[in-house]
Amino acid sequence: MAAENLIEVKGLKINFGKTEAVKGVDFCVGEDDSVAIVGESGSGKSVSAMSLARLLPPPPICQVSGSVKYKGEDVYGMSAARLRKLRGGEIAYIFQEPSTSLNPVFTVGSQIAEAVRLHFPEEKNVRKRVVKALEEVGIRNPEQRYDSYPHELSGGMQQRVMIAMALSCAPKLLVADEPTTALDVTIQKQIIELLCRVRESRGMSILLITHNFGIISQLCRRVIVMFRGEIVERGLCSEVLKNPQHPYTKALMDCIPRLNDKSRKLRPIDYDKLK
């Protein structure tokens, strides 16, 4: 583990009213690191990720306690201006549903340009930079695609645009919240390969939120398994996937359908056993 951590989370608790979404978790993401948080719906993985850039709704709706530090700086003590710099400029997010993450009334190029202007106001040739970003994520004819509206692109292209938007501000950490769930399998593979490639070429860190074990091993070095707002297992990807320790991790991996074993029935998670 690198000495300098990008993100350090200690004792993070997130409550929505009386519902405890996250019950005290600790984790960290280093420089040039790749971590996956795995868990089922409602395990608190997405809210944990959102809390890193203080993106959860303000107190009466949602209470966050514990500490979240970005390069040693307390995220929850930051001024609004500092926070806007952090969001996008240092921690960028991509979401599950690319088609709803793009504003339908503007061209994709102008939306990426907006992000560039926010974080690099001194940049003179914004268009060139946007075209370069589109090229980096493997969009053909980036010059023409600049002037396309979101509905003119396919789902995979839209997700590439979202990644280009996130990358255009040169973030240190990319949080990918189920980036492939809305896409079909072949596009999934392309997007994961794209994320791998940009991670390596930029030396950026990735925090991947997913419930899909299939994509973890390709992209991530470490994995954190969350269940009911707690971390139940963590370790190197290769080890956890080969030899899961916690019964929940085992159960979760048992849910993955296998192609070569026809006799095996799909096993749902038996929650009573886990209690």
Place this chain on the structure above:
Amino acid sequence: MTPAANPIKRAAQRLFSDNLTLSCAIVLACIALSCAFANLICPEGYRAQDLQLGISAPSMEHIFGTDSLGRDVFARVLYGGRVSFAVGVLATFVAVVIGVAYGTVSAMAGGRIDAFMMRVVDVIYTLPFTIFVILLMVAFGRSLWLIFVAIGAVEWLTMARIARASALEVKSRQFVEAAKVLGQSRTGILFRHILPNMLTPIFACAALTVPSVMMLEAFLSFLGLGVQAPLPSWGSLIKDGAELMEDAPWLLVFPTLFFSVSLFCLNRIGEALSEDAGK
């Protein structure tokens, strides 16, 4: 045809895609343009009297006839249209500006502020319009400006509700979250992401507000609370015509014809736009 993403282009597409709406737009444009250029078409103006002629039926010289003071009805209808359209467009503009600002602020603020602001709207809604206008007239005297204020003060309420509903809907869409995640400020999000996506319903509502405002103005003028004579408006012309309906039907028929055709066209266009907004 795939709808264009740009709301203005989309509205135009919608208008020109069906024949009835298109013909309404053409008819309306003709009426509006002849009213706008009334001073070129009838250079003698709406007040020129020919007392010797007095009331006369349509003829070659006065195609719509003349009224009891010998004034050309055609000229008066065109000049009256100016007033009616001006009230319609300006009061709608006022209503859109106030309503959209109010509704959007309410939606963005949320919580108690939102609830309070919308209850204020509910309370103003309950005021009876006619009494409200009569009170204004009594307090400030009759003027064209007061009509704008009175109509604007009533029409912005509906606009505020529509703007609020639309802002709430857009606010919850994910690209707003995505903009926040990129470090966009609240005002940036409001002007770049929320308002542009509200335009379609606002256009539709504004287009339907214009005829209802014109109707209100005509109603006020008919009651004698509207524009001051000798300035004509379609409402006051209809009122004058109604008094002499049996002796000189042309005084009633022509302003009514212009008024109803314009309202029909405006309503058709407004409905075409709101059908589009509903998609």
